Amino acid sequence: MLIRLNQAQPYVLSLFRLVVGLLFAFHGAATLFGVLGGNQAETGAWPGWYAALIQLVCGALVALGLGTRAAAFLASGSMAYAYFKVHQPEAFLPLQNGGEPSAMFCWAFLLLVFTGPGAVALDRFFGSRSTAATAEDATRRDKAPAVPV
Numbered sequence: 001m002l003i004r005l006n007q008a009q010p011y012v013l014s015l016f017r018l019v020v021g022l023l024f025a026f027h028g029a030a031t032l033f034g035v036l037g038g039n040q041a042e043t044g045a046w047p048g049w050y051a052a053l054i055q056l057v058c059g060a061l062v063a064l065g066l067g068t069r070a071a072a073f074l075a076s077g078s079m080a081y082a083y084f085k086v087h088q089p090e091a092f093l094p095l096q097n098g099g100e101p102s103a104m105f106c107w108a109f110l111l112l113v114f115t116g117p118g119a120v121a122l123d124r125f126f127g128s129r130s131t132a133a134t135a136e137d138a139t140r141r142d143k144a145p146a147v148p149v
Contacts, residue, residue, distance in 0.1 A: 014065065014118030020108045021063030024075060027101075028055025047081075054078045062112065065121020069113050076109035 030038025031052035041048040054074060061071035079102045087099030094100045117123045 010119035012118075013115055014120040016108075017065060017068065017112055017118055017121070018063050020105070020112070021059045021061070023059070024055050024105060024109075025059030025063060028052045028057070028059055032056055047085075051078055051082060058109075062109070065117040065123050066126070068117035068121060068123055072109040072112035076106050076113060079103070079106035079109065 026036055027038075028051075030036040031041050031048065034040030041052055043049055055078070058071040058075040058078075061067050062075065083094070083099045083102040083106060087094065087097040087102055089097075091097040094103045
């Protein structure tokens with residue numbers, strides 16, 4: 001069973017990336033344009049309007065799997081800022097201060113920074129061959145027996 005789970009991992013990671021990216025982009029669209037039941041932020045208002053712009057753009061890039069690691073890094077940082085500057089001063093715990101979505105998005109995007117986009121992503125089509133070769137080398141190193149020093 002573990003073999004099947006391991007084989008599905010890159011595809012499930014792509015699905016995770018797609019869902020998290022879409023949710024983040026929808027949140028940004030709701031704030032920027034007042035759609036999907038959101039309250040529209042005033043254009044140029046700090047930090048709400050800029051946060052919504054980051055959410056829309058980075059969420060779309062992550063969902064597409066295009067520049068995933070860079071977009072996820074920016075998105076994670078923006079959510080860390082949101083948590084510590086907006087939510088955490090209200091109360092210590094996320095459950096108390098309403099910062100659960102910020103904390104969850106922050107950690108989900110940080111995970112994508114380190115794991116990459118998964119098997120199904122536009123990064124795979126537009127990426128260089130060296131990126132694919134590096135991924136294959138890393139896979140081979142994982143399967144190779146350890147060499148004692």
